Amino acid sequence: MNLLATETNNYVPDVRRAQFTPLYDTFKVAATENVPSKIVMFGSTAGAAGIELTNMTRAFELPHPMKHTVKAVRVVPIGCDAGDVTKLQQNYVLRLIRGNAVELEAPLEYWASGAGTNGIADPNAIASLGEYPIELEHGDHFEVNIIGTSFAAHATTPIFVRVYLDGLLEKGVQ
Numbered sequence: 001m002n003l004l005a006t007e008t009n010n011y012v013p014d015v016r017r018a019q020f021t022p023l024y025d026t027f028k029v030a031a032t033e034n035v036p037s038k039i040v041m042f043g044s045t046a047g048a049a050g051i052e053l054t055n056m057t058r059a060f061e062l063p064h065p066m067k068h069t070v071k072a073v074r075v076v077p078i079g080c081d082a083g084d085v086t087k088l089q090q091n092y093v094l095r096l097i098r099g100n101a102v103e104l105e106a107p108l109e110y111w112a113s114g115a116g117t118n119g120i121a122d123p124n125a126i127a128s129l130g131e132y133p134i135e136l137e138h139g140d141h142f143e144v145n146i147i148g149t150s151f152a153a154h155a156t157t158p159i160f161v162r163v164y165l166d167g168l169l170e171k172g173v174q
Contacts, residue, residue, distance in 0.1 A: 010174050011065055011172035011173060011174055012172070012173045012174070015172070015173045016065065016067065016170035016171060016172060016173060017170065017171055017172075017173050018168050018169065018170045018171075019168070019169055019171075020166075020167070020168055020169075021169045022055075022074075022164040022165055022166045022167070023042065023055060023056065023068055023070075023164070023165040023167075023169075024054060024055055024162055024163065024164045024165070025041040025042045025043075025044060025053070025054040025056065025144070025162070025163055026049075026052075026053040026054060026160065026161065026162045026163075027039050027041060027146070027159075027160075027161055027163075028053075028158060028159065028160050028161075029153050029158060029159040030153065030158050031153055031154060031155060031156055031157055031158050032152060032153060032154075032155050033152070033153055034150050034151065034152050034153070035084075035087075035088070035150055035151055035152075035153060035159060036150060037147065037148060037149060037150045038145060038146070038147050039145065039146040039147075040143055040144075040145055041143060041144040041145070041146070041163055042054070042056055042059075042060055042142060042143050042144055043056075043059045043060050043143060044056060044059065045057055045058065045059060060141050060142060060143050061138070061139055061140060061141055061142065062136060062137070062138045062139070062140070063138055064138045064139065064172075065138055065171070065172040066138045066169065066170060066171055066172070067135065067136065067137050067138065067169075067170040068135075068136045068165065068167055068168070068169050068170070069133045069134070069135050069136075069167045069168040069170075070096070070129065070133055070134040070135075070136065070165045070166070070167045071128060071129055071133045071166055071167040071168065072126045072127060072128045072129060072164075072165075072166040072167065073094070073096065073104065073111050073126075073127055073129075073144075073163070073164070073165060073166070074111060074112065074113045074114055074126050074127070074163070074164040074166060075094065075108055075111040075112075075113060075161060075162075075163055075164075076113040076161065076162045076163075076164065077113075077159070077160070077161045078160045078161070078162060079157070079158075079160055080157060080158075080159050080160060080161070081153075081154035081156075081157040081159075083154060084153055084154050084157065084159050087151050088108055088148075088159070088161070089107070089108050089109035090109075091148040091149040091151065092107070092108040092146050092147065092148030092149075093105060093106065093107050093108065093146070093147050093148060094106060094107075094108055094110075094111055094144060094145070094146050094163070095144065095145045095146075095147065096134065096142070096143075096144055096165075097142060097143050097144070097145060098134065098136065098140055098141070098142045099140065099141055099142075103134050104129075104134070106127075108146065108148075110127055111126075111127050111163075112125050112126050112127055113125075113126070114126040126166070133167065136165075144163050144165075146163075
């Protein structure tokens, strides 16, 4: 079920329901291809790319009357070659951009996935924004850029990385 699916416009004015759910988007690079020096995320939609890759219904913005309060950012490499993950962490920086402002910026390894190590998941092992969440209102342009030095992916394993903007999603009440 797509939690961001477009609903009718019969909303109760100034009333929203809230649920803790992430916004997410995915980038993939085939084995032996070059990882680009700039990856722009949250510009695809579930209708075009598939709900398994993103839950966005509009490119780079939330529809009316949604609001998302970003409380944490997570970067999750899935099934990637360990050497490729190391190269991503050493050579790339993640930026969360709202409008024209860089709201967050840090090397990729800073944005822990909470997926755990040694097979033990730990949801506390994430980069929480604590007392300083970032609010994304409907219509606000936002994107995540992953910027760095291009390299060729491992010869047999593709790169598959999902970025989560964890937080509180508020939707209109009908």
